Amino acid sequence: MQGSVELKSMPELLSLLVDDEGEVSVELGFALDEQKLRTVTGQAKARVRQQCQRCLEPVEVELEAEFSLAVVLNEEQAKNLPRYYDPLLVEEDVVLATLVEEELILTLPAVAYHEDCSVQLSYGEDEVQQSEQDEKPNPFSVLASLKQKR
Numbered sequence: 488m489q490g491s492v493e494l495k496s497m498p499e500l501l502s503l504l505v506d507d508e509g510e511v512s513v514e515l516g517f518a519l520d521e522q523k524l525r526t527v528t529g530q531a532k533a534r535v536r537q538q539c540q541r542c543l544e545p546v547e548v549e550l551e552a553e554f555s556l557a558v559v560l561n562e563e564q565a566k567n568l569p570r571y572y573d574p575l576l577v578e579e580d581v582v583l584a585t586l587v588e589e590e591l592i593l594t595l596p597a598v599a600y601h602e603d604c605s606v607q608l609s610y611g612e613d614e615v616q617q618s619e620q621d622e623k624p625n626p627f628s629v630l631a632s633l634k635q636k637r
């Protein structure tokens with residue numbers, strides 16, 4: 488099965504992104520292997536936008552997930568799976584978009600930033616901001632002066 492899924496159908500992934508622009512292309516294969524395990528293997532690719540942790544502007548991130556899953560009905564079956572499969576616990580109907588969404592979330596970088604982000608180079612600006620903060624009156628020094636007046 489090959490196709491594309493809209494990011495809009497992946498609310499959990501979306502909550503980690505700056506907008507819903509982008510599409511996920513998916514390739515899935517379903518099979519019954521030699522051990523009579525029902526397997527779902529495939530890959531998903533997406534180009535999404537996260538927030539750059541330096542300049543706070545959107546930054547494009549490419550996600551690529553590959554997975555090899557075997558359907559299990561309970562924890563016991565999951566434990567007995569060959570190591571090359573990850574368990575796909577099926578309690579109700581499997582929503583394929585959700586399956587793909589979970590795999591993509593696992594590939595999200597913990598921290599995203601532009602490779603050539605301009606903020607990275609301007610350490611001088613940070614120092615200016617810091618000294619401005621230092622000039623603000625400390626609220627505790629106001630309290631201290633109140634105490635002295637009593």
Ligand SMILES: [Zn+2]
Nearest residue numbers: 539542601604
């Ligand atoms: Zn940036």
